[in-house]
Amino acid sequence: MTTRLLRIGLAVSALAVGAILALSTGLSSSAQAPGGISMARPAAVPRDALGHPDISGYWELRYDSRNVPPASLTQDAASKEAEQRQHDLLAIRFCALVGMPEVMEDGATLDIRQGPSVIGMLAKTPSSVRYIYTDGRSHPAKDEIDPVTNGNSIGQWEGDALMVDTIGFSDRGITAIPGGGFRTPDSHLVERFHLLNGGALLSATSTWDDAQVFKTPHTYEFRYYKVPEISYPLQYGCSANDQDRANFIMSAMSGTKPE
Amino acid sequence: MTFRANARRWSIAVAAFCLVALMISPKGLKSAQAPASQASSATPDISGLWLVHDPGSGDWSSFFDNVPKPAILPEIQKMNDDDNTRVAAGSVVSTGGRGPNCPTGNLPMMMASSPPLNIVESKGEIWIGSEANRGRIIYTDGRAHPDAAGLKALNSGVGHSIGHWEGDTLVVDTIGFPARTCDTRWPVMRVPNGGRAKDTTHLTERFRLINGGKQLSVTFTWEDPTIYLKPHIYSYTYDLIENGLPLEGGNDVTDQDLLKQAQGRGGAPRY
Numbered sequence: 001m002t003t004r005l006l007r008i009g010l011a012v013s014a015l016a017v018g019a020i021l022a023l024s025t026g027l028s029s030s031a032q033a034p035g036g037i038s039m040a041r042p043a044a045v046p047r048d049a050l051g052h053p054d055i056s057g058y059w060e061l062r063y064d065s066r067n068v069p070p071a072s073l074t075q076d077a078a079s080k081e082a083e084q085r086q087h088d089l090l091a092i093r094f095c096a097l098v099g100m101p102e103v104m105e106d107g108a109t110l111d112i113r114q115g116p117s118v119i120g121m122l123a124k125t126p127s128s129v130r131y132i133y134t135d136g137r138s139h140p141a142k143d144e145i146d147p148v149t150n151g152n153s154i155g156q157w158e159g160d161a162l163m164v165d166t167i168g169f170s171d172r173g174i175t176a177i178p179g180g181g182f183r184t185p186d187s188h189l190v191e192r193f194h195l196l197n198g199g200a201l202l203s204a205t206s207t208w209d210d211a212q213v214f215k216t217p218h219t220y221e222f223r224y225y226k227v228p229e230i231s232y233p234l235q236y237g238c239s240a241n242d243q244d245r246a247n248f249i250m251s252a253m254s255g256t257k258p259e
Numbered sequence: 260m261t262f263r264a265n266a267r268r269w270s271i272a273v274a275a276f277c278l279v280a281l282m283i284s285p286k287g288l289k290s291a292q293a294p295a296s297q298a299s300s301a302t303p304d305i306s307g308l309w310l311v312h313d314p315g316s317g318d319w320s321s322f323f324d325n326v327p328k329p330a331i332l333p334e335i336q337k338m339n340d341d342d343n344t345r346v347a348a349g350s351v352v353s354t355g356g357r358g359p360n361c362p363t364g365n366l367p368m369m370m371a372s373s374p375p376l377n378i379v380e381s382k383g384e385i386w387i388g389s390e391a392n393r394g395r396i397i398y399t400d401g402r403a404h405p406d407a408a409g410l411k412a413l414n415s416g417v418g419h420s421i422g423h424w425e426g427d428t429l430v431v432d433t434i435g436f437p438a439r440t441c442d443t444r445w446p447v448m449r450v451p452n453g454g455r456a457k458d459t460t461h462l463t464e465r466f467r468l469i470n471g472g473k474q475l476s477v478t479f480t481w482e483d484p485t486i487y488l489k490p491h492i493y494s495y496t497y498d499l500i501e502n503g504l505p506l507e508g509g510n511d512v513t514d515q516d517l518l519k520q521a522q523g524r525g526g527a528p529r530y
Contacts, residue, residue, distance in 0.1 A: 056381050129393055131379070148507040
């Protein structure tokens with residue numbers, strides 16, 4: 001009887017140790033694979049009140065954030081590159097609202113805030129706030145849409161990925177697209193946002209479609225790093241009446257050195 | 260004590276340890292807590308495009324002043340009289356420029372203006388813009404206001420705002436208004452119907468959805484012993500523009516005709 005009780009005690013303790021080990025292994029963010037190679041397990045990402053991943057935060061692009069292949073441009077688009085460059089320089093020179101896709105890569109911290117019905121994106125460069133409506137609405141009818149530099153964006157969650165569909169761009173602001181080409185009022189942009197590394201990285205894959213500009217849809221990916229608190233996200237100052245600044249910018253168009 | 264009794268106690272102790280270990284594990288703790296969604300979804304979502312409800316004032320200035328008259332100090336009344344006299348004499352255009360040291364934004368004017376407010380509410384911040392423009396950020400993440408140096412560095416006409424929910428009401432506390440603006444007509448920021456706001460002013464706003472979420476009520480309470488004899492209180496109602504989309508103002512800066520006009524008057528095209 002004594003031996004039997006001892007065996008029960010040992011069995012219970014073995015089970016306890018096993019359970020605790022299994023539990024702790026399961027909760028840790030990484031585990032050892034055979035051969036000692038560390039296998040990263042997906043860490044939990046922050047989530048909003050509706051259970052979707054929460055992409056709110058301050059995000060920045062770094063030197064290793066861009067995966068941008070060259071775009072395959074139509075002959076017409078290739079022939080308009082100089083014209084488009086002049087257009088964009090004028091927009092910069094006169095402090096115009098830069099619009100998409102410049103707001104997503106202006107070099108400064110991008111502030112993203114996610115609510116249950118709308119997601120806002122705020123860049124530091126002179127620009128409108130970018131709104132992505134996630135309340136289930138559709139795009140307005142084509143004849144009712146008021147083109148704006150950021151376009152009209154609607155989003156929906158597919159699992160843990162936010163799919164954003166944008167049309168209705170104006171022809172103003174900085175129109176250049178990473179990798180080549182430019183947006184037009186007929187451009188269609190599809191973006192896929194999803195968090196990586198437990199929310200430390202935000203992947204944004206953009207696919208531009210515009211038969212006037214691209215032979216085939218042009219896709220590239222940015223990976224933003226999450227940064228902690230920043231100073232008050234003020235907009236950069238911009239004075240269109242600063243003649244020295246104007247000369248500096250516009251001399252690039254004529255190929256001359258700034259005066 | 261017999262070996263048998265020891266073994267039984269040992270088994271019970273190990274089993275109890277297992278139970279406690281499971282209970283205090285992160286997994287156990289997580290399941291014991293209320294889901295985050297319950298706490299967050301308890302606050303109303305005031306996101307949307309909101310148009311200030313004008314009862315029919317006739318023009319914007321009349322609407323701006325269509326609130327109860329504040330009780331103000333005599334020196335503030337004199338400031339109002341002097342400014343009004345100057346404007347009545349024809350000084351209707353500000354000549355103060357818009358240099359880099361000028362405060363940007365104007366909270367009391369933005370909250371009263373005809374372009375609709377565009378609100379994005381998230382967990383830690385609420386943004387209030389005017390149409391597609393950027394505007395105010397109300398921090399709801401529990402932070403405090405910056406210190407005096409931090410407030411001065413903001414140099415913002417919308418001050419620094421922090422907010423919290425009291426039931427279904429968002430209570431917003433704002434300080435850090437600029438001592439002076441670059442507007443030569445009104446060097447000290449104007450508040451509806453004769454009030455003023457400056458670096459010593461404290462604003463409390465109470466935002467609440469009404470009429471089933473079709474309207475947003477905002478009550479403003481301005482306090483400053485160097486301006487007001489008692490708190491200046493008034494309310495606005497905003498109507499929801501369902502499925503509304505913000506418009507973007509401005510001219511095309513690449514328009515050659517506009518560029519020629521701009522060159523003709525030595526400035527930039529308006530946009």
